[in-house]
Amino acid sequence: MFFKNVGMIEYEGADSENPYAFKYYNPDEYVGGKTMKEHLRFAVAYWHTFDADGKDPFGDGTMFRAWNRLTHPLDKAKARAESAFEFFEKLGVPYFCFHDVDIVDEGATLRETFAYLDQMSSFLKEMMETSRVQLLWNTANMFTHPRYVHGAATSCNADVYAYAAAKVKKGLDIANELGAENYVFWGGREGYETLLNTDMKLELENLASFYRMAVEYAREIGFDGQFLIEPKPKEPTKHQYDFDAATTIAFLETYDLKDHFKLNLEANHATLAGHTFEHELRVAALHDMLGSIDANQGDLLLGWDTDEFPTDLYSAVLAMYEILKAGGFKTGGINFDAKVRRPSFADEDLFHAHIAGMDTYAVGLKVASRLLEDKALDQVIEERYESYTKGIGLEIKEGRTDLKKLAAYALEHDHIENQSGRQERLKATVNRYLLNALREAPAGKETR
Ligand code: XLS
Ligand code: CA
Ligand code: CA
Numbered sequence: 347m348f349f350k351n352v353g354m355i356e357y358e359g360a361d362s363e364n365p366y367a368f369k370y371y372n373p374d375e376y377v378g379g380k381t382m383k384e385h386l387r388f389a390v391a392y393w394h395t396f397d398a399d400g401k402d403p404f405g406d407g408t409m410f411r412a413w414n415r416l417t418h419p420l421d422k423a424k425a426r427a428e429s430a431f432e433f434f435e436k437l438g439v440p441y442f443c444f445h446d447v448d449i450v451d452e453g454a455t456l457r458e459t460f461a462y463l464d465q466m467s468s469f470l471k472e473m474m475e476t477s478r479v480q481l482l483w484n485t486a487n488m489f490t491h492p493r494y495v496h497g498a499a500t501s502c503n504a505d506v507y508a509y510a511a512a513k514v515k516k517g518l519d520i521a522n523e524l525g526a527e528n529y530v531f532w533g534g535r536e537g538y539e540t541l542l543n544t545d546m547k548l549e550l551e552n553l554a555s556f557y558r559m560a561v562e563y564a565r566e567i568g569f570d571g572q573f574l575i576e577p578k579p580k581e582p583t584k585h586q587y588d589f590d591a592a593t594t595i596a597f598l599e600t601y602d603l604k605d606h607f608k609l610n611l612e613a614n615h616a617t618l619a620g621h622t623f624e625h626e627l628r629v630a631a632l633h634d635m636l637g638s639i640d641a642n643q644g645d646l647l648l649g650w651d652t653d654e655f656p657t658d659l660y661s662a663v664l665a666m667y668e669i670l671k672a673g674g675f676k677t678g679g680i681n682f683d684a685k686v687r688r689p690s691f692a693d694e695d696l697f698h699a700h701i702a703g704m705d706t707y708a709v710g711l712k713v714a715s716r717l718l719e720d721k722a723l724d725q726v727i728e729e730r731y732e733s734y735t736k737g738i739g740l741e742i743k744e745g746r747t748d749l750k751k752l753a754a755y756a757l758e759h760d761h762i763e764n765q766s767g768r769q770e771r772l773k774a775t776v777n778r779y780l781l782n783a784l785r786e787a788p789a790g791k792e793t794r
Pocket of ligand 3: 612614615651653683
C-alpha cells in the first residue's frame with residue numbers, strides 16, 4: 347500500500363468538510379438520464395500523477411514518490427503501476443491514460459524497450475482485470491528523447507520516422523491488448539522552428555502517410571478504438587502543425603483522413619492558441635469531430651502550458667455545455683492532463699487535486715444540463731437570428747438568392763436596424779444557474 351493514510355473517496359455532499367470526500371461528484375446521481383459517472387468518464391493521467399517529480403527548468407524535483415525509488419526499470423515500473431491502481435480505485439475513476447515511456451523507462455535499445463513494454467502491458471492487463479479500471483487511451487511519447495530533435499513523423503531524418511512508426515505499431519498492439527477506447531497522437535515536435543530549413547509540403551505529406559499507416563495497421567490487428575489527434579499551437583515547437591481544432595480538421599480533410607479520426611481537446615492548448623476551450627469544443631462538434639478532452643487550466647499571468655487542475659467552475663460549465671450539446675462522450679472522457687504545483691509535493695495532494703477537478707466538472711455537468719433542459723440560452727439566439735426564418739433571410743439560408751437579387755433588395759431596405767446582442771444578460775443567467783445549482787447541491791437527488 348502506497349497511500350496508507352487515505353481510504354476510499356466517497357461523495358458526502360456540499361456540506362461536508364472532509365477534504366477526502368467529493369462535495370459535488372456523486373457518481374451514481376442521475377443528471378439528464380445518465381449517471382454522473384457515465385457522463386464524465388474521468389481518467390487519471392499516468393505521467394503527471396505517477397512519473398512527475400516536480401522538476402521545472404529552474405529547479406530539481408520536489409516530489410519523492412516511494413514507487414519511483416527502485417532502480418531496475420521493471421521493478422520501478424511495477425511498483426508505479428501498483429501505486430497507480432491503488433490510487434484509481436480509492437478515487438473511484440473508471441479510466442487511466444498513459445504514454446509508453448510512462449509505464450516503463452526506455453531500454454538501451456529499441457528491442458529492449460519493446461521487451462519491457464510487453465512485460466508491463468501484461469502486468470497492467472492483470473491489474474485491469476481485477477480492478478475494473480479501464481484504459482481510456484494510450485499514446486507514444488515521440489518528443490522527449492533527443493532523437494526527436496527535428497520531429498518524429500515530420501522529421502527530416504527518415505530513420506527517426508521509421509523509429510517513431512515502430513513505437514506507434516507497438517502502441518497499437520498495447521492498445522489492442524488492453525482494450526483501449528482510443529489511441530492518441532499529440533505532435534509536440536511535429537512542426538518547425540524556421541521555414542528557412544523546412545520543406546513544409548514534404549513534412550505534411552509524411553505526417554498524413556504516418557496517420558494513414560496507423561489506421562491501416564489498426565485495421566489489420568483488429569483494433570477498433572477511436573483514433574484521436576490532440577491539437578496544440580506551440581510548446582515545445584515554435585509552430586506545431588496540429589495548431590488548433592480548425593487547422594487539424596482541415597489537414598485531415600485535405601488528406602482524406604477525416605473519417606478515421608476525432609479530436610482530443612485540451613483546455614490549456616486552446617488558450618495557447620488564443621481561443622477559449624468552448625471555442626475549440628464548438629468547432630470540433632460542428633464537424634462531428636469531438637472525441638475526448640484533457641481537462642486542465644492555464645494561468646493567464648504565466649501564459650505557458652501550466653497544466654493546472656481545473657478549478658474554474660465557470661469554464662467547466664461552458665465546456666460541459668458544449669459537450670452535452672454535442673451529445674456527450676462516446677469513446678472519450680475527461681482526462682486530467684494536470685499536475686499538482688511544485689510546492690504541492692505531498693502524496694496526498696494528488697488526491698486533493700483530483701477531487702477538486704472532479705467536483706469542478708461535476709458542477710459543470712449539473713449546471714450545463716440544467717441550462718440545456720430549461721433552454722435558458724436558446725431564446726436569445728433564436729431571436730437574434732430571426733431574420734433568417736422569413737423573407738430575404740430565408741432565401742439566403744436556403745440558397746435561393748444571388749448577388750443581383752440581394753443588391754436589388756438592399757437598395758429598397760437601406761435603413762437598417764440592429765438588435766442588442768444581450769451578452770451581459772446571458773452571462774448573468776449562467777451565473778444564476780451556477781449559484782442556484784450550488785445552493786441545491788446537498789440534495790443529491792435522483793432526477794431521471
Ligand atoms: C502536452 C500534451 C501531452 C498529450 C499526450 O502538452 O498535453 O501531454 O496530452 O502526449
Ligand atoms: Ca494533453
Ligand atoms: Ca498540456
